[in-house]
Amino acid sequence: MNTHLLLPLLLLSEACSAATEPLPSVEGTIEYLGIEGGCYVLRADKETLEIINLPERYRRQGLRLRVKYKAFDGATICMAGRPVEGLEFEEVGR
Numbered sequence: 227m228n229t230h231l232l233l234p235l236l237l238l239s240e241a242c243s244a245a246t247e248p249l250p251s252v253e254g255t256i257e258y259l260g261i262e263g264g265c266y267v268l269r270a271d272k273e274t275l276e277i278i279n280l281p282e283r284y285r286r287q288g289l290r291l292r293v294k295y296k297a298f299d300g301a302t303i304c305m306a307g308r309p310v311e312g313l314e315f316e317e318v319g320r
Contacts, residue, residue, distance in 0.1 A: 249313060251292060252268065252275065252293055253290070253318060254270035254293075255288060255289065256286060257269050258285075258287045265306050276302055276305075277310055277311070278298050278309055278311055291315060291317060292317075293312050297310060298310050
């Protein structure tokens with residue numbers, strides 16, 4: 227194999243493996259905060275997440291929710307937790 231083909235193949239291999247890594251997931255309780263016009267956060271055991279795109283149907287105080295997410299690299303109005311973008315949402319029992 228020509229060595230000039232090796233680097234592109236390695237880069238392609240790395241890109242494919244990164245795409246198949248599982249998304250981080252957390253389970254917690256939705257909490258409404260009356261700051262900056264109102265914000266919803268997900269309180270988990272060890273952290274608080276501000277889900278920047280929380281669908282309206284999940285904006286209920288005390289709702290138990292499991293969320294798969296990715297990091298959000300930007301500022302938020304509430305600044306009440308680590309900002310994330312929710313990708314999958316699932317209600318869970320108490």
